[in-house]
Amino acid sequence: MSGLAGLLKAEGASLEAEDDFEQINKLYLERGWGDGLPIIPPTARRVEQMLAYCDRPWDEPVAKIAPRYGEATPLRLAANAVMAGCRPEYFPLVVLAIEAMCEEPFNLYGVQTTTHPCAPLMIVNGPVARELGINSGHNAFGPGTHSNATIGRAIRLALVNIGGATPGLGDMSTFGSPAKYTYCVAENEAASPWQPLHVERGFPAEASTVTVVGAECPHNVNDHESLNAQGILTTIAGTMAITGSNDPCFEAQPVVVFGPEHARTVAADGYTKADAKRFLQEHAQLPLGKFSKENIDRRFRVRFKEKYATAGLDALVPVVQRAEDIIIVVIGGAGKHSAFIPTYGSPRSVTRALKRIDGQLAKSVEEFRRNGIN
Amino acid sequence: MAELRKRGLTTAVICSDPFLKLAKTQARVFGVPDLPLVIIPHPLGGLSIEQVEGRALVAIPQVVDLIRSHAK
Numbered sequence: 001m002s003g004l005a006g007l008l009k010a011e012g013a014s015l016e017a018e019d020d021f022e023q024i025n026k027l028y029l030e031r032g033w034g035d036g037l038p039i040i041p042p043t044a045r046r047v048e049q050m051l052a053y054c055d056r057p058w059d060e061p062v063a064k065i066a067p068r069y070g071e072a073t074p075l076r077l078a079a080n081a082v083m084a085g086c087r088p089e090y091f092p093l094v095v096l097a098i099e100a101m102c103e104e105p106f107n108l109y110g111v112q113t114t115t116h117p118c119a120p121l122m123i124v125n126g127p128v129a130r131e132l133g134i135n136s137g138h139n140a141f142g143p144g145t146h147s148n149a150t151i152g153r154a155i156r157l158a159l160v161n162i163g164g165a166t167p168g169l170g171d172m173s174t175f176g177s178p179a180k181y182t183y184c185v186a187e188n189e190a191a192s193p194w195q196p197l198h199v200e201r202g203f204p205a206e207a208s209t210v211t212v213v214g215a216e217c218p219h220n221v222n223d224h225e226s227l228n229a230q231g232i233l234t235t236i237a238g239t240m241a242i243t244g245s246n247d248p249c250f251e252a253q254p255v256v257v258f259g260p261e262h263a264r265t266v267a268a269d270g271y272t273k274a275d276a277k278r279f280l281q282e283h284a285q286l287p288l289g290k291f292s293k294e295n296i297d298r299r300f301r302v303r304f305k306e307k308y309a310t311a312g313l314d315a316l317v318p319v320v321q322r323a324e325d326i327i328i329v330v331i332g333g334a335g336k337h338s339a340f341i342p343t344y345g346s347p348r349s350v351t352r353a354l355k356r357i358d359g360q361l362a363k364s365v366e367e368f369r370r371n372g373i374n
Numbered sequence: 375m376a377e378l379r380k381r382g383l384t385t386a387v388i389c390s391d392p393f394l395k396l397a398k399t400q401a402r403v404f405g406v407p408d409l410p411l412v413i414i415p416h417p418l419g420g421l422s423i424e425q426v427e428g429r430a431l432v433a434i435p436q437v438v439d440l441i442r443s444h445a446k
Contacts, residue, residue: 069403169395
């Protein structure tokens with residue numbers, strides 16, 4: 001344990017505590033180091049086991065997490081992954097997701113500090129999603145799967161403990177969101193009639209990727225009656241066309257989650273993903289008059305004056321400015337449901353591929369494993 | 375804003391009271407712990423024009439004081 005022992009000697013890198021689960025949890029709660037749930041104490045042994053799946057230098061930051069701009073070293077991320085209950089083999093995805101959400105276009109500062117209830121949604125594609133058993137089927141957004149639950153939780157703990165997203169201090173969300181506990185899913189590529197998200201974004205199918213979106217919770221779209229693409233898409237577009245989301249006011253990239261049954265119905269009518277996006281963009285529009293008078297007079301007519309300065313109340317306001325900005329993924333099991341996920345609005349989603357330190361795409365998390373640590 | 379402050383310009387961040395802690399923390403993070411904060415009452419959204427003017431009246435004396443103190 002020589003490498004780690006040396007790093008832990010740095011000021012503030014570790015603390016001495018009695019080996020007592022309840023006492024350590026009490027201490028962490030008192031210091032605000034967590035999400036309110038019990039944590040697994042990040043002992044040197046457990047952190048080193050986590051770092052066994054890291055091929056980077058343990059003390060070199062992979063990113064800085066806003067708003068504190070705390071340095072996300074593998075060592076610190078590993079401590080948070082241990083606290084969240086991650087298995088060591090999940091760790092490469094935790095690192096990757098943090099790197100993705102710290103890219104400039106994602107605007108993590110905004111996502112972390114805003115009064116809006118957004119959280120980084122993490123969508124995993126490719127073989128590593130299957131290797132780690134990340135749920136893409138029944139209840140993928142819900143409880144019950146170890147990797148979904150703990151990878152997403154590790155992200156949240158890192159956002160709080162390294163990034164400073166402490167409620168009321170660095171996280172000013174008016175009322176927060178259950179998605180701030182954990183928000184990690186995989187796409188159900190096997191059940192999708194379309195290209196998976198990462199292939200659509202230019203990555204090879206054998207790549208494993210993480211896509212992050214500054215997102216609200218999913219809003220369900222129930223459609224048990226429609227028999228064709230137009231029907232399903234009309235219901236989804238109707239669910240998207242709401243006045244209270246951020247999306248109509250930005251060049252947003254909201255997510256439409258197709259349940260596999262809805263996706264099959266739409267694809268069976270010959271709709272490609274691009275076709276579905278075009279339909280949704282054209283139909284997820286609402287008349288200006290649906291917004292409140294003040295929103296029309298003080299926002300639309302002023303901020304978007306080129307379009308709405310003198311527009312009538314029947315002028316249509318699109319929820320999404322460009323069809324290609326709609327993110328479509330297929331997730332879930334049996335059932336006639338899809339979901340719409342509104343976003344914080346301004347951040348761009350970011351997709352990153354899982355790569356080894358030599359820059360090659362990783363086919364398996366085992367490629368990150370360091371020898372000599374058990 | 376932090377960059378302007380570092381360059382010696384008269385600089386302040388206007389901040390409503392619930393965001394005071396965040397603003398102070400951010401000023402420290404960006405290396406300007408003495409960054410002046412002009413504090414106005416919350417909220418900023420959903421205000422009538424008269425209420426917006428009221429916020430301005432709270433801010434103006436603080437900005438004038440800031441400019442005066444900077445000129446000394």
